[in-house]
Amino acid sequence: MSLIELNQITFSYAPEEPPVLRDLSLSVEAGGCLALRGDNGAGKTTLLRVLNGLSFPRSGVYRFDGAAITPAYLKDQTRAKIFHRRVGYLFQNPDVMLFNATAREEIAFGPRQLGLPKAEIEARVRDCMTLFGLEPLAEKAPYHLSGGQKKQLALAAVLALNPEVLVLDEPLAGLDGGTRQRLTALLTELRAAGKTLILATHDDALCDALGAEILTLTPPAPGKT
Ligand SMILES: Nc1ncnc2c1ncn2[C@@H]1O[C@H](COP(=O)(O)OP(=O)(O)OP(=O)(O)O)[C@@H](O)[C@H]1O
Ligand SMILES: [Mg+2]
Known part of the structure; x- marks a missing residue:
């Protein structure tokens, strides 16, 4: 069984509208990249x-690690917490996503919610700041940052x-060339380290670097419900 499996899912934002996703099936193995x-x-x-797990299909099944991800499944706080801990969403x-007073607080928020020890939180904040060269912005309010920042x-x-x-x-959308290159290298490293990656992107170079499997979606046909 794959880590992520969609079986014939159909999704529409309103019953009278044509489905945005129709009879879609896909699977992604642990460590895979789509x-x-x-x-x-x-x-x-x-x-x-x-x-x-923010929207739910009208028909069909989404399974994550064997469990059908439904509103009822995620209503259980413990299960929801574990699911969202395993699956990160940009x-x-x-x-x-940005609602803390400073950039540093923004990065610390998640690890704190996980209840990690203080030293571990500080280490993660430091590592992530360094990874993105965010140190000069640490005390700035996130809403004062530029789009790319x-x-x-x-x-x-x-x-x-x-x-x-x-x-x-779209992790690279709106970023300058140098930053796109740096993040492409970072995402490639994360993939090599065994992370499972699923991304939406218009960036050919990123897909090539990741060796990603490609799924091209087409917009819903009008009038077909
Ligand atoms: N909350 C919503 N309510 C109603 N319709 C929506 C909603 N969000 C998206 N849609 C519609 O669903 C369709 C797919 O939108 P979606 O945002 O998934 O596209 P996308 O491929 O991510 O596009 P983009 O490249 O612009 O980000 C569009 O026709 C959009 O108008
Ligand atoms: Mg989009």
Whole structure:
């Protein structure tokens, strides 16, 4: 059995609308890498939301490590906590993830929620700040950062949780060339270290570097429900 399995899932935001995802099946092994491609509106973010348990298919089954991920399953706080600890999610828009007073606090928030010892939290914050060169911004308010800085801070905050699966929605969008190269190298290292990666991206170089399996989504056909 694969770590992640979608079996014939169909998803629509409203019953009267054509499904954004239709009869979609896929599987990703532990340590695998899947890149979602497709035009704007093709359903990449929607699919990543399903994989992260934020949206639920109208029909079909999503299994994570053998468990069907349903509203009832995630209603159990303990199970939800374990699931979200294992699966980290970078939103396409980092603004929805950043709510702490400073960049440093933003990175510390997740590890603190996990109840890790203080020394471990400090080590993770330090490592993630260094990884992204965020030290000069440590005491700045996240909402005062530039778009690209916010994106990197949001990714740093996800990595501080050290999840086994990284679900990343356009991790390189809006970043300059040098930063894209650095993050491509970082994500490649994480993959080599055994992380499972699922990402939506328009970046060919990233897909090549990761050796990602590609799934191209197409936008829903109008009038077909
Ligand atoms: N919350 C929502 N309510 C209703 N419709 C939505 C919602 N979110 C997305 N959609 C619709 O679902 C379709 C797929 O959107 P989605 O955001 O998944 O696309 P995407 O492939 O991520 O696009 P992009 O490349 O622009 O990020 C679009 O037609 C969009 O209008
Ligand atoms: Mg999207």
